[in-house]
Amino acid sequence: GEDVEQSLFLSVREGDSSVINCTYTDSSSTYLYWYKQEPGAGLQLLTYIFSNMDMKQDQRLTVLLNKKDKHLSLRIADTQTGDSAIYFCAETAVETGGSYIPTFGRGTSLIVHP
Amino acid sequence: DSGVTQTPKHLITATGQRVTLRCSPRSGDLSVYWYQQSLDQGLQFLIQYYNGEERAKGNILERFSAQQFPDLHSELNLSSLELGDSALYFCASSVATGASGDPEQFFGPGTRLTVL
Numbered sequence: 001g002e003d004v005e006q007s008l009f010l011s012v013r014e015g016d017s018s019v020i021n022c023t024y025t026d027s028s029s030t031y032l033y034w035y036k037q038e039p040g041a042g043l044q045l046l047t048y049i050f051s052n053m054d055m056k057q058d059q060r061l062t063v064l065l066n067k068k069d070k071h072l073s074l075r076i077a078d079t080q081t082g083d084s085a086i087y088f089c090a091e092t093a094v095e096t097g098g099s100y101i102p103t104f105g106r107g108t109s110l111i112v113h114p
Numbered sequence: 115d116s117g118v119t120q121t122p123k124h125l126i127t128a129t130g131q132r133v134t135l136r137c138s139p140r141s142g143d144l145s146v147y148w149y150q151q152s153l154d155q156g157l158q159f160l161i162q163y164y165n166g167e168e169r170a171k172g173n174i175l176e177r178f179s180a181q182q183f184p185d186l187h188s189e190l191n192l193s194s195l196e197l198g199d200s201a202l203y204f205c206a207s208s209v210a211t212g213a214s215g216d217p218e219q220f221f222g223p224g225t226r227l228t229v230l
Binding site: 098100104107 | 156217218
């Protein structure tokens with residue numbers, strides 16, 4: 001079945017850039033997502049990219065997709081303490097019945113220290 | 115605030131019991147998805163309903179069932195509970211099934227279930 005892999009932890013200094021990496025196995029992936037989960041909260045969709053794109057930028061966030069290597073990354077510029085959270089990578093392809101059901105990675109805990 | 119509400123926030127119960135988790139989707143969203151998040155399994159898709167009908171099924175145990183009502187709220191029923199069912203249960207909603215080109219899902223805050 002599909003698999004999404006992420007490193008478990010990333011520690012950065014405030015003001016630096018953070019890069020969170022993700023690899024996936026499903027070559028039929030249509031959309032790839034980044035979600036953020038803060039303690040005690042649900043998942044918040046940060047951004048997503050369609051599989052025919054290789055880059056998407058949204059303010060401090062840059063998503064890079066290397067479809068050949070099935071590698072997705074999320075870069076957060078000027079990382080702030082408020083960015084400390086767990087970041088989930090997810091991929092989805094159209095399922096039987098026409099639904100997009102994402103497969104999630106285990107999440108990367110981003111720790112931002114002063 | 116995603117606009118998706120879930121009740122209760124916390125639930126503590128005993129093995130063998132049955133509980134019902136409730137979810138109200140964002141206004142206008144027709145699809146509801148249920149997920150289980152545990153340390154062992156990560157975030158797992160359980161089941162999706164679209165406009166009252168089951169649309170997709172994931173790793174949902176036979177002891178678990180769900181339904182979506184005419185007002186589009188959904189309930190997840192968990193029965194014969196086991197210790198291993200302790201987890202965070204999330205509901206998400208989307209406008210349609212997603213195949214229309216709108217793949218965004220909006221998550222609720224979750225219900226934390228503890229089975230003792």
